[in-house]
Amino acid sequence: MSQIQRRQFDTLIIGAGGGGLRASLQLAAADVNVAVVSKVFPIRSHTVAAQGGVNAALANVINDNWHWHMFDTVKGGDYLGDQDAIEYMCRAAPKAVYELEHFGVPFSRLDNGKIYQRAFGGQSLNFGDGQAIRTCAAADRTGHAILHSLYQQNIRAKTHFFDEYFAVDLLKDNEGHVLGALVFNIQNGEVLVIEAKTTLLATGGAGQQFKNTTNALINTGDGMGMALRAGIPLQDLEFFQFHPTGVAGHGMLITEAARGEGGYLLNSENERFMERYAPSVKDLACRDVVSRAIMTELREGRGCGPNKDYVLLRLDHLGEEVVQKRLPGIRQTSITFLGIDPAKAPIPVSPTAHYMMGGIPTNRFGQVVVPVKDTPEEPVAGLYAAGECACVSVHGGNRLGGNSLLDILVFGRAAGNHIIEYLQENRYHRPMDESSVEAAMQRLQRWENPNPDGEPVAALRAELKQLMESHCSVYRTDEVLREGVEKIEQLAERIKNARIDDHSSVFNTAKVEALELENLMYVALATMHSAYARKESRGAHSRIDYPDRDDKNWMRHTLYSLEHGLDYKPVRTKPITVDSFPPKARTY
Amino acid sequence: MPITKPVNESVQAVSLSELRWQCRRGMLELDILLNTFLDRKYSQLNETQHQVFTRLLQYPDQTLFDLLMANMPSTNPDIAEMVQQVRMAMVNKNRVS
Numbered sequence: 001m002s003q004i005q006r007r008q009f010d011t012l013i014i015g016a017g018g019g020g021l022r023a024s025l026q027l028a029a030a031d032v033n034v035a036v037v038s039k040v041f042p043i044r045s046h047t048v049a050a051q052g053g054v055n056a057a058l059a060n061v062i063n064d065n066w067h068w069h070m071f072d073t074v075k076g077g078d079y080l081g082d083q084d085a086i087e088y089m090c091r092a093a094p095k096a097v098y099e100l101e102h103f104g105v106p107f108s109r110l111d112n113g114k115i116y117q118r119a120f121g122g123q124s125l126n127f128g129d130g131q132a133i134r135t136c137a138a139a140d141r142t143g144h145a146i147l148h149s150l151y152q153q154n155i156r157a158k159t160h161f162f163d164e165y166f167a168v169d170l171l172k173d174n175e176g177h178v179l180g181a182l183v184f185n186i187q188n189g190e191v192l193v194i195e196a197k198t199t200l201l202a203t204g205g206a207g208q209q210f211k212n213t214t215n216a217l218i219n220t221g222d223g224m225g226m227a228l229r230a231g232i233p234l235q236d237l238e239f240f241q242f243h244p245t246g247v248a249g250h251g252m253l254i255t256e257a258a259r260g261e262g263g264y265l266l267n268s269e270n271e272r273f274m275e276r277y278a279p280s281v282k283d284l285a286c287r288d289v290v291s292r293a294i295m296t297e298l299r300e301g302r303g304c305g306p307n308k309d310y311v312l313l314r315l316d317h318l319g320e321e322v323v324q325k326r327l328p329g330i331r332q333t334s335i336t337f338l339g340i341d342p343a344k345a346p347i348p349v350s351p352t353a354h355y356m357m358g359g360i361p362t363n364r365f366g367q368v369v370v371p372v373k374d375t376p377e378e379p380v381a382g383l384y385a386a387g388e389c390a391c392v393s394v395h396g397g398n399r400l401g402g403n404s405l406l407d408i409l410v411f412g413r414a415a416g417n418h419i420i421e422y423l424q425e426n427r428y429h430r431p432m433d434e435s436s437v438e439a440a441m442q443r444l445q446r447w448e449n450p451n452p453d454g455e456p457v458a459a460l461r462a463e464l465k466q467l468m469e470s471h472c473s474v475y476r477t478d479e480v481l482r483e484g485v486e487k488i489e490q491l492a493e494r495i496k497n498a499r500i501d502d503h504s505s506v507f508n509t510a511k512v513e514a515l516e517l518e519n520l521m522y523v524a525l526a527t528m529h530s531a532y533a534r535k536e537s538r539g540a541h542s543r544i545d546y547p548d549r550d551d552k553n554w555m556r557h558t559l560y561s562l563e564h565g566l567d568y569k570p571v572r573t574k575p576i577t578v579d580s581f582p583p584k585a586r587t588y
Numbered sequence: 589m590p591i592t593k594p595v596n597e598s599v600q601a602v603s604l605s606e607l608r609w610q611c612r613r614g615m616l617e618l619d620i621l622l623n624t625f626l627d628r629k630y631s632q633l634n635e636t637q638h639q640v641f642t643r644l645l646q647y648p649d650q651t652l653f654d655l656l657m658a659n660m661p662s663t664n665p666d667i668a669e670m671v672q673q674v675r676m677a678m679v680n681k682n683r684v685s
């Protein structure tokens with residue numbers, strides 16, 4: 001293995017979205033020698049898509065308090081969130097936003113010059129009294145502004161970037177210390193071992209495991225795949241947030257604003273079916289209620305179109321002027337992707353996978369934690385995770401809008417701070433474990449050999465996405481999931497024997513897609529198994545056959561590992577300084 | 589000054605597989621529009637148009653989004669024309685399927 005190039009850094013960060021860049025900035029500013037690897041140019045990371053904003057109880061518009069924010073987050077997560085981490089995040093939120101302001105994020109302003117804040121769902125005043133106004137925004141480009149500012153700050157702080165490098169696997173020694181990662185340069189195929197005293201995974205979500213998703217193509221759960229292969233379990237993957245109205249066949253969001261302005265849903269019988277599911281609020285019911293209603297309509301044969309796989313969102317009754325003036329973005333999306341002007345005809349929509357609450361288990365310092373004997377949360381030496389790929393469990397069973405940008409910022413920073421401490425006590429690189437380099441190389445080289453008997457990657461990926469859509473999206477029953485488990489196990493075997501036809505080294509996107517498919521497959525396995533096992537409805541995990549939350553048996557986190565399958569660990573119900581919020585019915 | 593990916597000066601030399609990777613963006617809307625164009629239309633363009641497309645890809649995601657979703661026109665006629673072509677590729681795809 002001596003011919004492989006090697007580089008050494010104090011810290012390796014895999015992922016240059018908001019989570020990775022916030023951590024790297026903390027480190028670079030403390031003179032840590034830090035490398036950031038990203039498969040796409042950093043400012044093309046998915047964080048750029050976040051338009052809504054970031055939550056912080058700044059009280060700029062009306063009175064607010066971090067403790068109310070904490071209550072909303074615990075309740076929104078259906079009491080599965082870890083309350084120590086939630087307290088930490090909500091307390092840290094104002095500082096995280098002011099820091100961004102300092103880094104140059106051009107937040108929108110109120111007339112008095114303070115940061116503008118808007119109202120989002122699930123946010124309350126005084127522990128559930130009235131609507132809070134807590135979401136800070138830089139117009140409708142908050143994610144873009146955050147990512148650009150963090151990137152610029154990192155350049156200034158001399159973070160070392162490996163742009164368009166793909167991380168294949170973590171490197172680990174026999175004692176369980178993580179020693180860096182094997183990566184390759186997508187431009188020319190050159191392999192590089194990056195040795196690091198500490199490694200942080202910040203690879204984002206995995207919406208691409210579903211057919212309909214709002215997530216960009218890059219969201220393939222690579223970090224979670226790497227963690228699973230390194231023997232680390234994934235936590236709470238059954239909790240995936242779906243948005244009810246994605247553009248049919250494409251997945252991008254049609255925001256709630258459409259229904260807020262008076263739009264409503266119709267099935268193939270031209271019926272306003274939400275009247276049956278939520279007689280009082282109808283089309284304005286919570287996301288999960290609307291998503292489930294749509295899926296029930298589709299399953300019962302009342303979907304529209306040749307495949308009966310979507311319902312219609314009607315807006316034309318609002319009149320051309322209203323649609324053009326109040327919903328210009330939605331109108332453009334519909335015209336661009338469907339050729340339909342919603343001022344004239346309804347938009348075909350179906351539920352779309354949006355955000356994963358689960359991920360690589362961490363504590364509130366960003367350390368990856370795994371069960372060891374009787375301790376449920378033993379840190380893995382040298383390994384950290386932050387952002388959507390991590391599960392510090394602030395979102396519990398369901399994320400509130402505006403809380404995920406906050407999560408990536410707060411825990412990116414916290415991980416950076418903990419790494420600085422760790423490095424003070426661990427000054428030297430441990431010797432590289434060559435067998436782990438070899439194993440990672442084998443995984444990579446497997447795609448360099450022709451495999452005429454295998455099935456093509458693209459077809460397998462399409463099958464995986466369809467399978468997850470029909471067996472593990474919003475309509476979950478014992479039967480649907482049991483069949484899903486059987487099918488995904490079989491598909492996983494076929495994926496292990498997949499084929500690519502391009503064996504070149506320059507910009508071999510076929511190889512990248514094959515590696516991504518493997519990662520997606522591992523994440524999908526974890527998602528399906530975890531969902532099948534959880535026999536209750538909580539947050540985004542909703543079982544038709546177990547419609548109630550069951551705190552007695554299920555107020556616990558799921559862990560899924562390749563070696564041991566399913567395991568569980570308790571929820572951290574004890575906050576840091578305040579009293580716990582005991583579970584209550586989650587009604588709004 | 590917006591940040592862009594450092595430009596590959598020998599624009600002609602950009603291979604299709606490299607372009608495919610440059611079409612991987614942070615927003616699903618861009619992934620779909622750019623890849624549809626690459627699959628259906630790119631090979632029919634002339635060399636000058638290839639270069640314009642490569643230039644378009646160097647824009648930051650948010651700018652690309654605003655251009656391709658017709659939120660904002662480009663003041664550069666070549667880019668404006670290319671934006672139109674990318675949008676048309678999607679329209680034509682919808683017509684066929």
Ligand SMILES: Cc1cc2nc3c(=O)[nH]c(=O)nc-3n(C[C@H](O)[C@H](O)[C@H](O)COP(=O)(O)OP(=O)(O)OC[C@H]3O[C@@H](n4cnc5c(N)ncnc54)[C@H](O)[C@@H]3O)c2cc1C
Pocket residue numbers: 014015016017018019020037038039040042045046047048049050051052053054055143165166167168202203204205214215216218222223253354355386387388389401402403404405406408
């Ligand atoms: C349409 C949309 C709108 C949203 N709006 C909001 C909002 O308004 N407010 C809010 O709080 N949240 C919002 N979210 C959620 C939020 O945007 C994400 O959860 C968050 O940006 C994730 O950031 P991240 O840093 O964890 O990962 P990402 O930004 O996804 O970055 C992941 C990084 O990992 C790199 N990477 C991945 N795999 C590899 C690999 N194998 N090798 C090398 N590099 C790799 C990628 O290149 C990228 O740099 C939205 C999400 C979507 C889909």
